[in-house]
Amino acid sequence: MTSTPRHPSPTPPAVVVAGLHKHYGAFRAVDGLDFTVAAGETFALLGPNGAGKSTTVEILEGFRRRTSGTVSVLGEDPGQAGRGWRADLGMVLQELPEGEVYGSYTVREQLAQQARYYPNARDVDEVISAVGLTAKAGTRIRTLSGGQRRRVDVALGIIGRPRLLFLDEPTTGFDPEARREFWDLIRSLSSDGTTILLTTHYLDEAAVLADRVGVIIGGKMRALGRVDEIGGEAARVPVVSWRGDDGEHRSQRTETPAALVAELRTRLGEPRDLEIRRPTLEELYLDLVREHTTATKEQAA
Numbered sequence: 215m216t217s218t219p220r221h222p223s224p225t226p227p228a229v230v231v232a233g234l235h236k237h238y239g240a241f242r243a244v245d246g247l248d249f250t251v252a253a254g255e256t257f258a259l260l261g262p263n264g265a266g267k268s269t270t271v272e273i274l275e276g277f278r279r280r281t282s283g284t285v286s287v288l289g290e291d292p293g294q295a296g297r298g299w300r301a302d303l304g305m306v307l308q309e310l311p312e313g314e315v316y317g318s319y320t321v322r323e324q325l326a327q328q329a330r331y332y333p334n335a336r337d338v339d340e341v342i343s344a345v346g347l348t349a350k351a352g353t354r355i356r357t358l359s360g361g362q363r364r365r366v367d368v369a370l371g372i373i374g375r376p377r378l379l380f381l382d383e384p385t386t387g388f389d390p391e392a393r394r395e396f397w398d399l400i401r402s403l404s405s406d407g408t409t410i411l412l413t414t415h416y417l418d419e420a421a422v423l424a425d426r427v428g429v430i431i432g433g434k435m436r437a438l439g440r441v442d443e444i445g446g447e448a449a450r451v452p453v454v455s456w457r458g459d460d461g462e463h464r465s466q467r468t469e470t471p472a473a474l475v476a477e478l479r480t481r482l483g484e485p486r487d488l489e490i491r492r493p494t495l496e497e498l499y500l501d502l503v504r505e506h507t508t509a510t511k512e513q514a515a
Contacts, residue, residue: 225253226289228378228409229274234283236269243269245433247283256400256410258424260417262503266433267413268308268382274411275305275380288378301332304376306367308383321358321366322351325373332374344399345369346392361387368396372403379403381412385419397422417496429499431506437498445498453493454478456485467493 229251236244244266251257261267272278273285276292285292290299319327322338329335342351345365350358355366364387371379381400385393393416400423404410414420420427421441429437429444437444454474455465459482468474471490478485493501 227251227286228253228255228288229257229411230284230286231270231274232284234270234273234285235281236266236273236278237281242433244273244280247430247433247435249428249435249438251409251411253409254404254407255425256404256412256423258412258414258420258427259430260414260420260427260499261430265430267430270430271380271382271411271413275303276300301374302377304371304374304379306371306379306381306384308386318354318356320352320354321347321369324355324366325369328370329373334375335373336375338373341369341373344372344402346395359387361389361392364388365392365396368399372399376408378409378411381410381414383414384412385414385416393419417494417499421495427495429502431503432510436502436506441495442492444495445493445501451493453491453497455487455489455491456482457487458482463487 227250229249231247231249234244234247235242247266247270259267259271269278273280274287274292276287276295279293287295288299288302292299321342325338325341329338339348339351342348345368347362347365347369350362355363358366364384368381368384371381385396388396397419400410400412404423410423412420412423424441426438426440427444428435437446451467451469452471453465453467454471455463456478458464466474475485475488475490478488
């Protein structure tokens with residue numbers, strides 16, 4: 215399954231994956247993935263827990279060996295690339311062993327130490343401000359809240375001006391305001407030409423940030439393309455939503471929204487909070503998950 219990036223780049227793709235497999239005995243965690251990420255693109259990899267997306271990202275990062283297939287990240291095989299290649303990557307992992315990584319450092323001390331490993335690191339205070347931790351710059355990291363430590367993780371991932379930034383569930387623990395501030399930061403990095411590969415369970419986050427998305431379910435790529443392409447024909451079926459007599463929100467997808475609205479008006483008078491819209495990415499994603507679950511049950515029957 216292939217899809218053309220929204221902004222095709224004249225430079226080589228940042229990521230090329232072809233026929234990727236990762237097996238654990240008879241279990242196929244990754245089962246024949248093909249996709250590319252263009253230089254400068256923000257690409258979201260979506261899927262339920264156990265779908266294979268984390269395994270895929272770990273292979274791209276060079277932390278896990280593949281069973282078969284070809285992988286190129288910034289022009290090199292992650293399984294054989296050296297230290298110089300890794301210096302061009304930024305990583306925000308889903309979980310970090312805080313006691314081992316942070317010790318007794320303050321936010322500023324930890325970032326200053328990390329910055330020394332990069333020849334063209336960003337300004338430490340600039341990064342602290344970008345992740346919203348200026349007021350906590352002199353605070354020991356181990357005393358911060360979980361959401362604040364997550365912002366430190368993000369700061370560590372971007373301090374070295376990476377060409378390619380991996381973000382694994384980056385806004386876990388963020389409040390709504392912090393999430394939107396983080397989105398602004400990611401847009402800024404993207405505008406500067408940073409390639410970003412994002413995994414997230416927040417479908418609104420993927421819809422806002424990503425140029426393209428890939429949906430992995432059962433180790434296979436079930437959908438790949440721009441957000442407005444996901445779901446194929448189903449994505450063009452309108453959703454009619456309204457508030458019922460009991461005050462509950464209801465919605466229905468229909469090829470004939472005008473007819474449904476007329477029926478609602480006959481039954482309810484003028485429906486409250488009436489809206490006709492396209493399906494959201496979350497609705498289309500859940501459709502794909504349900505289709506896979508149903509097919510799996512039918513095969514097992």
